[in-house]
Amino acid sequence: MDAPVKKRKIDGEGRAFNKIWTTKYFFAEVRGKAVCLVCGDQIAVFKDYNLNRHYTTKHADRYKNLTDDARARTSEALLAKLQTQQDCVGNANTPGDAIAKASLMISYTIVKHRKSLSDGEFVKECLMAIAEIMFPEKRDAFERLSLSRPAVTRSIEDIAGNVELQLQHKVDSFDFFSLALSESCDVGDTAQFLVFVRGITKDFKITEELVGVWSTTGTTTGRDLFTKVGSSLDRLGLRWDRLNVMCKSLLGVNHVIEVVNRVVDVIRTRGSNHKQFVALLEEFETVHEDIPIVDLTNMRWLGLGDGLKRFWDLKVKIKEFCKKKGENIPELSDEDWMADLAFAVDITALMNGIQAQLKRKDVFVHDIHSLAKAFVRELQFLSNQLESSILTHVPSLKEVTPSADHLCRYSSMLTALHDEFVRRLEDFKNLEDEIQMILSPFTCNVYTAPTDVQLELIDLQCDMMLTQHFHSASLLDFYSALKEENFPNMRRHAQKMLILFGSTYTCEQTFSLMKSNRFMYGTSLTDDQLSAILRISTTDIQPDFDAIVQAQQGLDVSH
Structure with a gap:
């Protein structure tokens, strides 16, 4: 055998x-x-x-469809994610891990509170002083905290990486998402490009996070930006087929703003002049705030309106001061120019109203739709009033008693502004019926609704319990409570509407933060470090500090 x-x-x-x-x-x-x-x-x-x-x-x-570079970055991110999941919890409470975790948490707090990365050394000095008096037996542990600027920089990069890994996990559950893209220049006039994502899950949980930030130099084409956005989406695992898209010097008062800027330059940027002007205000016990040191020509409407209003309130003292200093500003004595200034003050104040309501987080597209429609009607109303010489709602203009020619010109300017806003709201026309359906599902016309929701709308409108719930809950809570098996299409329509960005608040706040960091650190801050700071500063995701410590220790994983 x-x-x-x-x-x-x-x-x-x-x-x-x-x-x-x-x-x-x-x-x-x-x-x-x-x-x-x-x-x-x-x-x-x-x-x-x-x-x-x-x-x-x-x-x-x-x-x-990943490029070689995107595939390499994705594999690195996935590998780091695996490392955080390895079974090393038994070592999590060692003294070394506790020190590393404390260093991470302090670095995180420094960034969250917009402090300098160099402040870690100051914090450590304070902790050492506390340990010396209250915990002398722990002095060596405090001494081992890694809070030098290089250490804090490494920590924030690790934290930002952990947040991005958690975001990758979250996007897997997105049913739909939208993007907010914006461009601005930093303090060095380098163009910066920001992308935020807002995604919604099947249970209507909304996540809004930074996707990426890039510096663009030289000539940057739309194709270049599209490639960068696509690379970031690929890295996070966001699929293009889930993207929900809405495509997105009006007043002619530049001659007013230029003069205002010239006067501000005379007063605020010349040290002795500024001190003397403040003294003048105190002498007359003026309660108004000092005028801002800003370039009004580059300000957004909210800041522009505030700046012009302060200038208007101080116009008498400003004129007196300029005359005393021998500064020739003939416009301050020109009735036509003063009337134009008053008109600019009143209209930018009107714009402030809508801007202020949009300068907050969690603004939805239906919010901006309602505000924009109201603003357009207000412009038409004011244009008609000025044409009829009614100055009830323009208090600054009323002070200067403008001529009929002035009022006719201002009325025409408001009409032009109205027409421009109507043109810019064209994107909403295709959405108006759907917005109305999502906002008022119990009163919308079933016959004009999208065909895929008509039968669901009938069932919805005949359900008394759902009617009561709609009037007592938020839109998110109401639509998340609808049963998937009964209202799948209504839920999908609501998801697509609720993830559209309703304002540029998030981008503008991040640009402001970016500029302050660029001003603080200058060229010593790399693009990757700036990206890490912005991600930590804007995120709602809580970093997993234990996982970061474990990853820093280095696990037995080869690749």
């Missing part, structure tokens, strides 16, 4: 893990097995065919 053939022992063949499989198939070696970085499945045999088959059947559709 022949001797039995021994089974080949795969483990003894000496197969080695090939490092290129990490970027090619998104696998890593963990304790002698190939682990999928995407789904966590394990493959015992290190064989290209086995890994390729797993990737092709389960993940290729999602990642097949």
